[in-house]
Amino acid sequence: MDPLRSLTLDQLRARTSLKWRAYAPDVLPLFVAEMDAQLADPVIDAVTQAVTTGDTGYPAGREGYVDALAGFADQRWGWTFDRSTTALVPDVMGGIVEVLRLTTDPGDTVIVNPPVYPPFYGFIAHADRRVEEAPLGPGDRLDLDVIDEAMGRAVAGGRRAAYLLCSPQNPTGVVHTADELAAVARLAAAHGVQVVVDEIHAPLVFSPARFVPYLSVPGGAAGIALHSASKGWNLAGVKAALAVAGPDAAADLARMPEVVWHGASHLGVTAHIAAFTAGGGWLDDLLTALAANVTLLSELLHRHLPEVRYRPNEATYLAWLDCRALHLGDDPAAVFLERGRVALVPGPDFGTGGAGHVRLNLATAPAILEEAALRMAEAIR
Numbered sequence: 001m002d003p004l005r006s007l008t009l010d011q012l013r014a015r016t017s018l019k020w021r022a023y024a025p026d027v028l029p030l031f032v033a034e035m036d037a038q039l040a041d042p043v044i045d046a047v048t049q050a051v052t053t054g055d056t057g058y059p060a061g062r063e064g065y066v067d068a069l070a071g072f073a074d075q076r077w078g079w080t081f082d083r084s085t086t087a088l089v090p091d092v093m094g095g096i097v098e099v100l101r102l103t104t105d106p107g108d109t110v111i112v113n114p115p116v117y118p119p120f121y122g123f124i125a126h127a128d129r130r131v132e133e134a135p136l137g138p139g140d141r142l143d144l145d146v147i148d149e150a151m152g153r154a155v156a157g158g159r160r161a162a163y164l165l166c167s168p169q170n171p172t173g174v175v176h177t178a179d180e181l182a183a184v185a186r187l188a189a190a191h192g193v194q195v196v197v198d199e200i201h202a203p204l205v206f207s208p209a210r211f212v213p214y215l216s217v218p219g220g221a222a223g224i225a226l227h228s229a230s231k232g233w234n235l236a237g238v239k240a241a242l243a244v245a246g247p248d249a250a251a252d253l254a255r256m257p258e259v260v261w262h263g264a265s266h267l268g269v270t271a272h273i274a275a276f277t278a279g280g281g282w283l284d285d286l287l288t289a290l291a292a293n294v295t296l297l298s299e300l301l302h303r304h305l306p307e308v309r310y311r312p313n314e315a316t317y318l319a320w321l322d323c324r325a326l327h328l329g330d331d332p333a334a335v336f337l338e339r340g341r342v343a344l345v346p347g348p349d350f351g352t353g354g355a356g357h358v359r360l361n362l363a364t365a366p367a368i369l370e371e372a373a374l375r376m377a378e379a380i381r
Contacts (some may be wrong), residue, residue, distance in 0.1 A: 003037035003282060004289045004365055012036050017237060021341050028372050029335075031343045033170075033318065035234040035363035040282035043233060046274035047267055050303035059266040064240065068276035069125055069227055069242055075280075078204070079213045083251040090241040090263030091118055092200045092226045096164065097127045098260050099224050099243060102161050102252050103194040104129060109154035111163040114351030115197070115320070117170045121351065124164070129340060132136050132161075135352045140172040140311065142180050144187065151191040167214060168201045171320045172357040173313020175209040178217055185219025188263060188351040194249070195223040200241075201316045203283060204231030206291045209314035221246035229275035231316075232283060240268035249303075292361045293369060300373035305380075317363035323347075324356035326380055333358045340379030344371045 014018055019034040031058045050056060073079045080276075091097030106128040111381060112120050114133050124131050132371040134150035136144030144315070151263035154161035165184065168175045188195045193310045205211040228241035241264070275283075294312045297319055301308050309322035323332040333346040336358065347357030362369060 042278035071366035168315035222248040229272040233275040238268040304377035340375035
């Protein structure tokens with residue numbers, strides 16, 4: 001079954017989440033990272049059972065979630081980790097903030113690779129840390145020389161620093177290679193910088209690309225990674241995530257206050273366990289549908305918006321579109337919304353390198369994607 005063809009537009013518009021309430025009903029919302037998919041049956045069954053039996057109290061701990069992630073990671077990525085060096089956190093961004101508080105001090109620098117997930121900026125600032133940009137290089141790959149220089153500046157004067165890596169990358173959909181990640185680990189070790197990795201999109205990698213957990217590469221043992229079923233199974237509304245520390249970072253993660261894990265939802269933990277343990281078949285169907293939409297989007301752009309440059313993403317359901325040749329200014333999303341009634345994420349929100357770009361969510365029915373492309377083309381005529 002194709003999870004992206006299971007719901008009609010009318011059914012989707014009945015939803016009350018952000019995606020379907022942020023704009024007027026005539027707007028096609030392809031902005032925020034929510035999928036237009038029916039949930040996986042194992043997730044529905046697990047949450048329904050919990051609600052039916054009144055199992056809606058506090059989370060009992062992390063063990064079941066850790067076991068579920070460990071089984072999935074071993075099967076999908078051939079990765080095993082020490083289950084004792086983990087911590088339950090409310091969600092990935094909340095967990096990142098808590099890890100930054102453990103490994104850096106107020107006023108310290110956190111390095112990011114723009115264009116990158118916009119909340120990185122807000123959460124880092126909220127944690128009273130300073131953002132240092134190390135922009136992506138050609139082909140939207142990590143620029144190791146730029147990262148090296150940024151790390152050097154970040155630790156100048158003896159301050160602590162962290163490097164917040166998005167892997168797979170949002171918004172470009174790039175999957176970092178084992179060699180790239182190992183090079184990052186070497187640079188971090190040379191400068192004494194803590195690597196914190198957002199791996200929330202790890203389940204959403206298309207073949208032949210291969211997700212490589214940062215903690216699995218040489219030198220990655222000093223890193224801390226954040227994992228969740230949230231993006232892979234569309235569970236943003238039932239929050240729960242795990243922080244996983246490499247052996248050399250275990251002592252830092254062990255200082256995580258117990259109060260942090262109380263922020264995770266028991267229903268969230270229940271749903272995420274079901275996803276990782278029994279949702280593999282649904283995920284495979286989703287990946288097939290998403291890969292088809294990547295191909296479809298490429299064809300639609302070639303046909304209707306040939307000036308728009310799009311490098312098909314290797315992972316995620318987020319397409320990064322270079323609209324600079326359309327001469328719509330720094331924020332083409334504003335034009336597509338006003339004239340075409342298609343809501344996209346403005347490129348400038350992603351930091352340096354985002355001007356003239358938009359991010360499009362392609363986790364929707366092909367018919368909706370086709371309608372969006374037609375509207376976008378009409379908007380520039």
